[in-house]
Amino acid sequence: RLRSVVRGCGSYLPRTTVTNDDLAARVDTSDDWIIQRTGIRQRHIAEADETTSVLGIKAAENALRDADIDPATIDLVICATSTPDHTFPSTATQIQAGLGIQSGAAFDLQAVCAGFVYAVATADKFLTTGAASRALVVGAETFSRLLDWEDRTTCVLFGDGAGALVLEAQPGEGRASDRGVLTSQLRSDGRHREKLYVDGGPGSTGTTGKLRMVGKEVFRFAVGSVTDVIAQAFEATGTTADELDWFVPHQANRRIIEASADKLGIAREKVVLTVDRHGNTSAASIPLALDAACRDGRIKRGDLVMIEAIGGGFTWGSALIRW
Ligand code: ACO
Secondary structure (H helix, E strand, O other), X not given: OEEEEEEEEEEEOOOEEEEHHHHHOOOOOOHHHHHHHHOOOEEEEOOOOOOHHHHHHHHHHHHHHHHOOOHHHOOEEEEEOXXXXXXXXXXXXXXXXXOOOOOOEEEEEOOHHHHHXXXXXXXXXXXXXXOOOEEEEEEEEEHHHHOOOOOHHXXXXXXXXXXXXXXXXXXXXXXXXXXXXXXXXXXXXXXXXHHEEEOOOOOOOOXXXXXXXXXXXXXXXXXXXHHHHHHHHHHHHOOOHHHOOEEEEOOOOHHHHHHHHHHHOOOHHHEOOOHHHHOEOHHHHHHHHXXXXXXXXXXXXXXXXXXXXXXXXXXXXXXXXXX
């Protein structure tokens, strides 16, 4: 019986940081409002040369270095992104080429902010069925390019960045104490399209379009739906919130994260928060947060780590990983 075990992680952030005060000079907002409503203090914004694939390649290089493996041994690259450099070819193939990998399969996966959870779940299916042996799972985004910089209700929320995990198929016994992805729970409900979408695309305006969000509606849906898929992950593995070492949610809003943790009985000190420094980086937010917590020594081998996210669609999901 095979398990998808974490071999390494890495991340990369664009050079330029933008503070709330910087934004207040452009739109009618304030540092106080943004911190109170979201917990965000700053975000990184990509310059023209920092495309999604460039950020993804750098994050992947850091993850491969951490894993201490030869990139040529990677036989699956999945990139979760909603902000590809081009409609096609996929960002994953550009990351593959950037790393000098010439074999195996590479593809993008689009589930907006839930993209990284979907990508981990997908890689896990490839690895545990023997269809691949080593996977690079990347979340890379440049949401700044989709923002309406005159809309204060959205432009203050997002940032750019990338993160990556190397997962490897290893034999396991099927116990919750084994290292690896223990379960993943994916959901979607396309009826919620109008609450969070981009108003462009090849089949509509022919332009890239801008992000539109009814923030209050997303907020209302978020806490209930993510707590459901987290409870289902605990149930599927026979584990509890008490046994959890780290809760690493999608970083959209500090209030959503803390409300979810409280509802599930997850202690606040187990919550990894990076939204203050990164803003909402969509599919990149979880691997960026995982890498931050690995680098500062919080997440250690053997720890039980819950990841979860909700994004446009709506799409949402959770995955429980024994690190
Ligand atoms: N600065 C100052 N005032 C603002 C700003 C701003 N940047 N934005 C909105 N306001 C005003 C509003 O106009 C409103 O004013 P009014 O009362 O005079 O009408 C007031 O602040 C309150 O606005 P609300 O929208 O009610 O504020 P709320 O407390 O709901 O917070 C927020 C808004 C932060 C967007 C919140 O709803 C949220 O986080 N929603 C969830 C977003 C999310 O999680 N997305 C995740 C998925 S993202 C993805 O998949 C791509």
